[in-house]
Amino acid sequence: MSVLQGAWLAGILALPNDSKKKTLVVALVLSLVCSMLVSVSAVVLRPLQIANATIDRQRNILAAADLLDENTDIADAFSRIEAHVVDLESGEITDDVDPASFDQRRAARDPAMSTALSREQDMAGVGRRARYATVYLVKDGDAVERIILPIHGYGLWSTLYGFIALEPDLNTVVGLKYYEHTETAGLGAEVDNPAWLSQWRGRRVFDASGAPVLRVVKGTSTATGDAALYEVDGLAGATLTSDGVTNMLHFWLGEQGFGPFLENMRKRIGSS
Ligand SMILES: Cc1cc2nc3c(=O)[nH]c(=O)nc-3n(C[C@H](O)[C@H](O)[C@H](O)COP(=O)(O)O)c2cc1C
16 A cells, blocks of 8 residues: 555545545455455355265266265265266267366357247247257266256246156166155155155156156056056145156157157166
């Protein structure tokens, strides 16, 4: 601080506390200091936020794949999982896009990276679908043990984001896990209830023609025999969220979603 600035500051501080000039200068200095503190913390904490977001994403993927319990070391368990970016239209894995940096949500907002869906196509209520999506393969050597797919779609109040994991037959469900939504606690937010989620294990997705038919029914499923494999009990008082779950599954496991990829995987797993 120069002698001139020092003298100016001393002059301000010497003013009486009810002076308008002193009040303004103190308020200005205080807001400058605070905004600097906020900016510095945002910059310093950013890498920590990114690391936490990555761990959270990995935790949810492991939960969907039923590979998570309270003792799980997330990084260790995730080391068995390969991330790949899939071109949804061709269903082929592409090396052109890096799974570590690809952001499907941002891509869906970018017209160059996404496709607008017609009303008829858009059963999940997502508006646009990114051209690519990141899929996760749980591997044991060369063998694929589980396939985990990201899904999202509209419920009642919000878009629900989650993962569904399938067995290598690409039909049997291992698990479902949502990690983001703002449905109502006690109603639509019961999509997070472990008791409801436990029903998904062992359910089947596709009928004999290959169409995704697994659905959340209204109330309790009364289906028996094989038909019961295609139904999950509805969320009490939350039929709209329940229907949202059904719709996003039909979308993402169908032709507009991972249908072509699952078809390719079926051939690949079948021939290995
Ligand atoms: C404040 C409030 C919040 C609600 N939140 C949800 C919700 O998150 N998900 C949902 O499906 N229905 C919610 N509902 C109920 C729906 O408006 C609708 O009545 C319900 O989905 C119909 O399901 P039901 O036929 O099983 O009762 C809410 C209703 C109110 C009044």
